[in-house]
Amino acid sequence: MTKRHSADPAQDFHGAGAPHADTLVQRAKSEPLDDGGLRTSQILDDALTLDPRHHEAQVLQERLHQMFVPRWHFPMLADSARNRAYAEAIAAKVRPGDVVLDIGCGAGLTAMLAARAGAKHVYTCEQQPLIAQAATRVISDNGLSGRITVIPKWSHDIAVGTDIPERADVVISEIVDTVLLGEGALATLTHAMSALAKPGARTVPEWGALKAQLVESSGLLDQWRPQAAEGFDLSAFHRFARVAQLTPGEFAACGLRPLGPAAELFRFDFTNPDLTPARTATDLMCAAAGTVHAVLVSFEMQLAPGIRVANGMDSGGHWGRTAFLLDQAQAAAPGDRLAVTAQHDTSHLSVAANGPLIPAGEAAAATVWLNPAWRLRPPLREDGDRSAPPPAAWRPADAAGAGHQGQPCH
Incomplete structure (x- = not known):
């Protein structure tokens, strides 16, 4: 390779416009960013027009862009x-x-x-x-x-x-993230539909649903909860890694294996959005034997009738995934269930596992006749207590109005 040298190293490194570019770069560094970076960006553009190889201008411009333009775009x-x-x-x-x-x-x-x-x-x-x-x-x-x-x-x-x-x-x-809520979609659409849209206005998307399922992935634990390094026990550090935010590449590398079907947690109507926080308790089923390492939360959105996008186990695309790691991995057999509680405040989601896996036989008894009106496990109260409420007489109307245990009202 032929190397070019110059009698003036600074001239060779920068270029003919370097002195004027230096002045602009110093100005850019002192410019306030209260306009979202517009003035600073223009000054750096001007500096790079004078000297396209100006190192500091290139570094500052890239830093500015990363600050104000999220990389997921x-x-x-x-x-x-x-x-x-x-x-x-x-x-x-x-x-x-x-x-x-x-x-x-x-x-x-x-x-x-x-x-x-x-x-x-x-x-x-x-x-x-x-x-x-x-x-x-x-x-x-x-x-x-x-x-x-x-x-x-x-x-x-x-x-x-x-x-x-x-x-x-x-x-x-x-304006959704990996669990639909993180970019303030509900608050934004509530305002838009009431203040900026005509009655009966159409929307894209129409609705979105959050789902959860049990997954096995030793790779997930290797990445987010390594047990040891160079012979030292690291387990006390694991409490900081309860929620794993996975990029598409990390998701593929971790090799998550579904252990059961995805169950719907919440559904959001984007045409008539609701800003009411919600909470649901449900059991996630194991359809295959394995080790439960996490609860994977994914979404599905209907943009228009018959047109949907999702970030579930079998979905590709740019969306990441969110996995809620169990405190302890649990061996599972087909038919076992894990009780979980999911909550959202319209902006954030939390998911917690409620105790160990419920063996298949007990899980079946908990849903006698597959009808929520006869369920034997007491419902989860607002304070988290599962103690049984006072007995009440069953009425046919109760059965007719009962919905899916895992389906909250909005």
Whole structure:
């Protein structure tokens, strides 16, 4: 390889514009970030225009982008199955002449899909200024500036008559995390449907459900709860690793094996969202022998009738997964069950295992005739006590109105 040398090492390292670029970099370092990084980004762009090889400008720009533009945007945009599902759902929901509100603009993809589907106008909001600026450029590059307006605001701050001329016929969003709740989807959609959408407005997605199932994975424990290192016992450190957030790569590497079917914990109506916290107690079943290491929580969303996306055991795509690790691994036989309690406050989810596995025979007795009206295990009270309530006379109406034990009311 031929090496190039210069009499002036600084000149060789930076470039002809280095002195002026240095000045801009120093200015960028002192610039406040109260505008979401817009001014700092422009200053660094200017510095790199003068000297494309300026080391400090490159490092600061990358640090700025990582601070304000979450890295999950890129695998999400590359998720062709997710993109196709949203494209089909938006085409099914948007009608010619519709006014569309798109919450969480990102790169502008869902807004452009709505415009392509025939919307009269799309108003898409993005609270991060750098992302909103980039989306505006993407939309312009695709010749859709006349039909899409990017609003650089949080949706809660949008006002009808000021930011958008009228309420929306369709509300589109993709503001969910691995357990649906972490990006504030329920609060955001509750506000949007009541304040920014017309009565009976259509939504994409329509609903989402959280599910849980028992899984076996020694790889999960090896990664999140290593027993020892260099002969030293590390088990006292394990209490810090109760919830494992798995990237798609980590999920594949851990080789999770399902031990039973997924049971629904909660269902959320995105067309008519509810901000009521909920709690449910249910038994997760083992259909195969193995060792229970964790409870895997996944979601399923219906974008439009017949069009769904999910991050379950058999799903691909960019979404990660969330596994709640048991305090102690438990050997399981077919028919065994694990009692769990799941709770959410509309923004966060918790899942706790309630004691050891219930052997198959006892689990069967706990659901006499498979009818909740006859269940022998007392329901879990708000204080966590399972002591039996005073006996009450059974009435046929009780059986008729009883729902699935694991299905909470919202």
